[in-house]
Amino acid sequence: MAGPVSVLNNLLKEKVLAVQDFTLLAWQSFRKIFARPRYLALTFEQMDVIGVGSLPVVVLASVFIGAVLVLQTADQFVRFGSPGLTGDVVALALVREIGPVIFALLVAGRVSSGIASELGSMQVTEQVDAMRALGTDPVKRLVIPRVVATVVVVPLLTIVGDLCGLLGGLLASTAVVRINPTQFWVRAYNAIEFGDAVQGLVKPVVFGLIISLVGCYYGLATRGGTRGVGRATTQAVVAASVLILVTNLFITKTVLWVNEMMGW
């Protein structure tokens, strides 16, 4: 009965269904985003929880990432006699790639899991059903405030993170490698072009969408009591992280192509 083929078949079917459900949730969120009722107070509350809550970890991580980037690269540039390039490299790496991706992964670890466990607990204690029974659309009350809050907050966190990262690089280059801080800052600032800024801001918007939607999806799909909540939480973080890394490649490719087309 349950031969390997049918097991594989069922697994495949399950995955396809999951993707279908996820797409449906995303579509419903977009469709209802401007529909009344709007839960603005809940959205601001989520911005506070997600944004302010994630700020310390992003600031701390970014300072150290900026510093370590300097340590890794400065040596080479000094040897080739152009230590000023350190500022260019740190700035470009941070703004284009490392900033958006690492901050998104950090936020995913906090926020996707937080959303999945909160909505998952509500699901297994029938609070989501109760909400619908009492005349509230869970997509409007639970999903959209979280998605909107995350999409607004992650780019802001990334900007703050990029600045702190540059600051970390500046500190490291002055203290350890002895590069002139003004020179570092000017080179870093001039290295970033319009296209880089676009890339650096498009990515966090998309990642914010992934972080929140994946968390909501796994939370609302939770079955099987408290253990189910644990499982949903872990799955949400893993799925969000993988999706961020995969999407990053495609965004990078697309943005580079657009840059070339537009001559930015």
Place this chain on the structure above:
Amino acid sequence: MADPTPGNPTAGQAEVLRFDDVHLAFGQTVVLRDLSFALHRGETLVLLGVTGTGKTTLLKLALGLLKPDRGRITVLGTDITELEEEELFPLRAQLGIVFQEMALFDSLSVHENVAYRLIEETVHGGKDYSDEEIERRVRECLRFVGLEEAIWKLPAELSGGMQRRVGLARALITEPPILLYDSPTAGLDPVTAQTILTLIIKLRDTRQAGALYVTHRLQDAFILANNCYDSQNEALKPVGGDGRGQPCGPTRFLLLRDASIYFVGSPADLVSARDPYVQRFLA
């Protein structure tokens, strides 16, 4: 739409909820197979069945939280099978439900939980209830379940039995003509279970709502069938004793087994049934 005035002794005639050949499967497992029954105003239908026979699923179908694969579900004369979620919201005000897991919103106070529907309708719907009116109605419902003093507490500060009573109060706020109880005494001690049952009988005998009462505890079913609410003593009194003249809601039993209705009838029919499965269930 047949909607006789409450308190009318012949009100038992009007159908408030109806299932016609309702079929539902989750993947390969058939949970409900071509199920049909009707619930009348003032009547209590006790749904019996072992765990996993689809009792909760049946309640969710009645609310439109789930859609049947085929068949038709009618609530107060409206066929809900084809309705969209948005169209279902106003109709759901006619159905009060007490969930098995209580399902109180744990980030909201007791007041906000009980008032949930009124607050939602005021802030986001067309209705315009004042804060005073909301609080008055919340207090009224909480008084009915004997928990007025808990109004500003959070659900986590209450015991299981108290949470169940708050859940009951939340279901009552719109004075729905249909009430759905999902195992409301599950996991409670006998004394607290008796309190909840007394409230449910009080509700049945004072408001004439139709009720679907899900349970896997047979003793609950017989307490419901054999008692009336005595408003003078604020306690239960047995049917047929001196309880003459007290209109007491009729009770039918409905036993689910293997996705189908295995037995339906009065409590007396159930007791006298010769069927071995029913006998085993009674034992």
